[in-house]
Amino acid sequence: MNASIQPNIDGYLDGMLSPAEEQQLADWLAAAPENAEQFAAAVMLHDRLRMLLITAELPQPVPSAATDWPGLQPRVGRWATAMVAATAAVILLFASGVGFEGRSVSAAVLQLDHLIAAQARLPGSRYLITVESRSRPPRQHFFDQTPDWKSRPPKPPLNGAIVHASHGRFVLVRTTTAGEQFITGSDGQSSWAVAPEGPVRVSSRPDHFNHDLPGHEHDMPLTTLAEGLEQLRAAYVLRLEDGPTPTHRQLIAEKRRGFRGPQRIAIDYEEATGQIDSLRFNEMPYGPERLDLRMDLVSTSSYDDSFFSHSSHHSPERTIYEE
Amino acid sequence: MNTQTEQVMRQWTLAQPVVSSFLTALVRDFSTRDDILQDVAVAVLESASRYDPSRPFIGWALGIARNKVRRYYRQHLREPLVFDDELTGQLAVAFERVTKHRSQPLDHLRDCLRRLDGRGRMICGLRYTEGLKPAAIAMRLGMRPNSVAKALQRIRERLRDCIEAKAALSEPQP
Numbered sequence: 001m002n003a004s005i006q007p008n009i010d011g012y013l014d015g016m017l018s019p020a021e022e023q024q025l026a027d028w029l030a031a032a033p034e035n036a037e038q039f040a041a042a043v044m045l046h047d048r049l050r051m052l053l054i055t056a057e058l059p060q061p062v063p064s065a066a067t068d069w070p071g072l073q074p075r076v077g078r079w080a081t082a083m084v085a086a087t088a089a090v091i092l093l094f095a096s097g098v099g100f101e102g103r104s105v106s107a108a109v110l111q112l113d114h115l116i117a118a119q120a121r122l123p124g125s126r127y128l129i130t131v132e133s134r135s136r137p138p139r140q141h142f143f144d145q146t147p148d149w150k151s152r153p154p155k156p157p158l159n160g161a162i163v164h165a166s167h168g169r170f171v172l173v174r175t176t177t178a179g180e181q182f183i184t185g186s187d188g189q190s191s192w193a194v195a196p197e198g199p200v201r202v203s204s205r206p207d208h209f210n211h212d213l214p215g216h217e218h219d220m221p222l223t224t225l226a227e228g229l230e231q232l233r234a235a236y237v238l239r240l241e242d243g244p245t246p247t248h249r250q251l252i253a254e255k256r257r258g259f260r261g262p263q264r265i266a267i268d269y270e271e272a273t274g275q276i277d278s279l280r281f282n283e284m285p286y287g288p289e290r291l292d293l294r295m296d297l298v299s300t301s302s303y304d305d306s307f308f309s310h311s312s313h314h315s316p317e318r319t320i321y322e323e
Numbered sequence: 324m325n326t327q328t329e330q331v332m333r334q335w336t337l338a339q340p341v342v343s344s345f346l347t348a349l350v351r352d353f354s355t356r357d358d359i360l361q362d363v364a365v366a367v368l369e370s371a372s373r374y375d376p377s378r379p380f381i382g383w384a385l386g387i388a389r390n391k392v393r394r395y396y397r398q399h400l401r402e403p404l405v406f407d408d409e410l411t412g413q414l415a416v417a418f419e420r421v422t423k424h425r426s427q428p429l430d431h432l433r434d435c436l437r438r439l440d441g442r443g444r445m446i447c448g449l450r451y452t453e454g455l456k457p458a459a460i461a462m463r464l465g466m467r468p469n470s471v472a473k474a475l476q477r478i479r480e481r482l483r484d485c486i487e488a489k490a491a492l493s494e495p496q497p
Binding site for chain 1: 340341343344345347348351353354405406407409410413414416417418420421429432433436447448450451452453454455456457459468469472475476479480482483486
C-alpha cells in the first residue's frame with residue numbers, strides 16, 4: 001500500500017482537493033490496477049462508516065456542556081444562551097469577514113437576529129402550509145416491491161396543513177385524503193401522534209414524531225421556526241430585499257455548498273416587530289422528493305399549555321400507546 | 324415474482340454495499356449517492372430478465388451504476404465528473420476485485436469505531452451522520468477546515484490500523 005497517497009484519497013472524498021490535485025489523483029489511479037484497488041478499499045471504509053453511523057447502529061456521541069463543544073449544545077429551551085451566542089457569533093463574523101460579502105449582508109445578519117429574537121417574544125403563531133410544487137415525482141423505492149412496504153399507510157398530505165407553534169412546542173394538523181385529521185405535536189417534553197384510528201402514540205422524545213415533516217432531517221423543522229432560523233446563520237448566504245409594502249422586508253437565504261437543507265428560503269416579515277408573515281422554501285428535502293412550499297401566517301395568539309398536550313386532540317376513551 | 328427476479332433480488336442485497344461505495348467514489352456527496360443508488364436498484368430489478376447468470380452479478384450491477392451516474396450528471400449537475408469514462412471503468416473493475424479479496428476485514432469496523440475517543444466520534448458523527456463537509460464541520464466546531472480534514476484523515480488511519488490488526492488476529496494460525 002502506498003501510504004503517501006492516502007491523504008489525497010481522503011482529501012478527494014472530503015472535497016478538499018484543488019482541481020490540479022484531483023487530476024494528480026486521477027493520473028495515479030490510472031497508472032496501475034493496484035492503485036485503483038487501494039482507492040476502492042479506502043472508499044469502501046468511508047462508505048461503510050456512513051452506513052454504520054447513519055443507521056444508528058452505534059450510540060451517537062452526546063455533547064456535554066462540560067466539553068469543548070459549546071456549539072453543539074441542544075438549543076431547545078436555551079434562548080438566553082442562544083441569544084448570547086448569536087451576538088458573539090455576529091461580532092466574530094464581522095471581525096473575521098468569514099462568509100459575508102458586504103455591508104448589505106451584514107445588515108441581513110442583524111435582521112436575522114432581529115427575527116430570531118422576535119420569535120422568542122411572540123406568544124404563538126398559526127401558519128397554513130401550501131405545497132406549491134414538487135421538483136420531481138415520488139421515487140419508486142427498491143423495497144416498494146415488497147408487500148410489507150406496500151401495506152404501510154400513505155403519509156397524510158402536507159398541502160393545506162395547519163401548524164400551531166409556540167416556543168419549541170407545536171401541533172401540526174394534516175387532513176388525510178379521506179377528510180380525517182391526522183394530528184402530531186410536542187409539548188417540548190414529549191411528542192405524540194393522533195391518527196384518525198388506532199391508539200394515540202406518545203413518545204418521551206420531543207422530536208420523535210417529526211420524522212415525516214419536511215426539513216426535519218436537515219435541522220430545518222417547520223414546526224419550530226426559531227430553531228430553523230438559527231440554521232441560516234452558518235449554512236446560508238443572506239441578503240435583504242424590499243418587501244411587498246414599505247413596512248415589510250424580505251430576507252433571502254441561499255444555501256452554501258456543502259451544507260444541507262432547502263436551496264433557498266424567502267422570509268417576508270414586518271420590519272418593526274419581526275413578525276414573519278410568510279416563508280417560502282425552495283427544494284425543501286422531503287424523503288426522496290424536493291418540495292417548493294410556503295407557510296402563511298394565519299394568526300398570532302397565546303396558547304394554553306394544555307393545547308400542546310395530546311389529550312386536547314382526542315376523545316378520552318382513546319387508547320394511549322407509549323413508545 | 325419469477326425465479327430469475329428472486330435470484331437478482333437476492334444477489335442485489337449482497338452487491339448493494341459495493342455498488343454504493345462505487346457511486347460514492349464517483350459522486351462523493353452522500354445524498355446524491357443515495358438518489359442514484361435508488362435509481363440503480365430500480366433499474367436492476369427492472370432489468371432482472373436480461374441478467375445472464377453465467378456472468379458475475381457485481382460487474383453487471385456496476386455497469387448499470389455507471390450508466391446511471393452518467394445520466395444523473397447529464398440531467399442534474401453542470402460540473403463534470405472528476406474521473407473520465409475510461410478511469411471509471413477501471414475503478415469498476417477495482418471495486419469488483421476488492422470485494423472479492425479485501426472487504427471482509429470491514430466487518431471489524433463496528434468494534435473499531437467504539438474505540439474512538441469522544442472528539443473523534445463527534446467529528447465522525449458530523450461527517451457521516453449529518454453528511455457535513457469539513458468546512459461545515461469547522462463552522463460548527465469553531466475549527467479551521469484543514470484541521471477538520473486532518474482530524475478525519477487521522478481517524479480513518481486509526482480505523483484502518485485497528486481493522487487490519489483485528490483481521491490479522493482472526494486469521495487462522497498456520
